[in-house]
Amino acid sequence: MVVARGKKEVNKLFKLNLLVLFVLTFILISSTVVLADSVTCNSCSSCATAAGTANRVINLTGDISTMAGSCIGSVADNVVIDCKGFTIGGNDSGSNGIQETTVNNITIQNCIISNFTVYGITFSSGSNANILGNTFRYSTNGIRISNIQNSTIDNNLFEYNYRGITDGGSSSSSYNNITSNSFMNNSFLAISVSYGASISNLIWNNNFIDNNPGDDQVSINSDTNQFNLSTQGNFWSTYDGPYAGCYDDNSDFICDSDYTAEEGAIDYHPRVALAGNCVTPHDGLLLNYSTILCSGNYSLTDSDGSWGIINFSK
Incomplete structure (x- = not known):
């Protein structure tokens, strides 16, 4: 009887110690988790100040603009800038909408970025940038990605700029996913990723419509950059029907022959109709x-x- 009672006490003590160990472990893990801070801003200066602190979500509460320089000149790591549909404007005199030298895991979404003399967004190095659901218009360049890796540019509209996206022509940007964007009526190139070391960028399911009239709509280093994922390519307004050589005999909305862009880049599955959801x-x-x-x-x-x-x- 004494031995049995001793075993029960040992089991209780073991369970108690196990519970204490679990609680201490949970406290230790919880203490290392960084919780995102959510803040609002309503001017270039207040948004720039907010974006300078890491690990936070920044929500615009109205349109913001600058007359000179950059509106938001620094973005810390692990920051989300959500414009909520509001505009970051340059008034045809501000140089950049959002500028950061080195980016790491930042997201810019739901913004209208317009009327900047140099770039709507410019990043000089880094990785894991997400540019989602924005509109870029009336700027010299929509986005500059220089020395940027493993980033996503998804579901944006680029219209009435000089260029939509550029790597700057002298710095490599590789392993980026450019998908589900529409490039319309940009006076020069929709995308210019022409630096020789820019490799393995995936450009698919985009719409290229009436950019650089009378000439190629993109300038892409063709070494390893790809214009399609599996059987999904892009829509080209210069290659969208039999008059341009695009036939669709099996009615799968994909041209039966390839489309070759400037510098030898090939879209192996160009679309007959606009990329996007059915109606x-x-x-x-x-x-x-x-x-x-x-x-x-x-x-x-x-x-x-x-x-x-x-x-x-x-």
Whole structure:
């Protein structure tokens, strides 16, 4: 009986020690976790101050602008700048919208960045930058990525700039993912990644529409940079139908032949229609050559009240 009672006491002591060890371990781990601080800003100066502190989310509460220099001149590590749809403006005199020498794990999203004389965003080195869901317009260059690696430029609109994206022509930027963007009416190049050491960038599912009229829309070092992921390439307004040599005999929305851009870069799966989501048929929908309709059964009513069912399938 004494031995049995001793075993119970040992088991209780073991469980108690195990619980204490677990609690101490949890406290130790929790003490090393950095929690993101969320702040707001409403001017270039207040946003620049906020962006200078690491590990925080910065939310704009209104449009901001500068008359000279950079609006946000420094961005610390692990920072998210969320414009919430507001504008960072340069008034045709500010040089850069957002500027940082070295970036590490930063995100810039939901911004309208316009009217800068040099760059909307410029990074000189670093990795893991995410530029998501922004609009770049009326600037000399939308984005400059110089010595930038392993970063993502996704779901942005570049319009009415001189260039959309550039590597600066003298510094390498490699292993970046440029996808689901639209480049429209940029007076020179949509993308210029021409420095010889810029390799293994993946450029796919983008729309290139009426950039650099009468000439190539991109200038890409063709060594190892790719214009398609698996069977998904890009849409080119200069190669979107039989008149340009793009045939789609199997109706898969992919041209049956390759598209060769400047400097020998090849898109092996150029799209017949705009890259993006399909459109569900609805009242008042206007169709054109680039509209992709979602598959399914839909009832259509004519103006005289007659109706029928039509099936859209790939």
